[in-house]
Amino acid sequence: MSPRPSLLRRLFPSPVLSITVVAFWMVMSASFDLGQLLLGMLLGVVIPLFAARLDREFARIGSLRPLPRLVGVMLWDILLSNFRVAAQVLGPERRLTPGFIWVPLDIGNIHGIAALTSLITLTPGTVSSALSDDRRHLLVHVLHLEDPQALIAEIKSRYEAPLMEIFP
Template sequence: MTMFLANLLLAMVWAALTGVFSLRNMATGFVIAYLVLYAASPVMKPTLYFQRLRRLPVFALYFAWLVIVANVKVARTVLSPGMKLQPGIIAVPLSVEKDSLVVLLANLVTLTPGTLSMEISRDRRTLYVHALDASDPDAVRRDIKITLEQKIQELLS
């Protein structure tokens, strides 16, 4: 977090020095500041910041893609004349343990249409997900575990 703030601060310094406060120039400054910090990392405290930040854009793009695909799917369900719905509540066992990761996962599950996180068991081991298409509960479980849970763990490991 401190590294991120330092990076952001250096980006602002870059914008101030070049005198252009546009989003593009700030982004340029951010990339340059990232490289500068990365070059200086051998003399600083070890941090996971660099690896994480590198994985973030990939994950963001991947997630945006998931959201778009799933939204189109739901839109098709909504607009189809017969509306073949088979909704249901499915228990998904969790392997992430940290509370913050569980929250992140639950939010991502809700944002990918077709699934909605409803409830979590008291021991925080099971997430109850409401799915629009629950005809194959195991497929829904597999989907969440492979497309989201594994990616989150990779992102934050």
């Protein structure tokens, strides 16, 4: 039988989060009066209570060896995509063929999936739009979609493969 948490621990499951919420509330509020402080303190109690109920998946880190190359690939892709998107936007609109593609995922780690969606969205011309409920497919919007299969292969080889090593 596990010991029951104290009342204080049940009210404040994460004191650091509570303090952070109050601090951010005070910084974001327009005035530093008693009412704002009390509202910030209420939020500092309520928000961690709801956050404690969320199912947490902790990040497992595998090998960091692919990280420098992944960062280089990402920066290069962002640079090239900026030029490509600028040319597409400044060119005739009729030549754009936007579209959606479903990218099948081999990566199962939610933190790796989050990193993949961020990398896709950071690259101009592409936006991660949705993740299937089973986390096996990612919907990506593309500003100019010429060859869906080639783009899927590029995402999997340039981003997903290294992320699978980092987040096993």
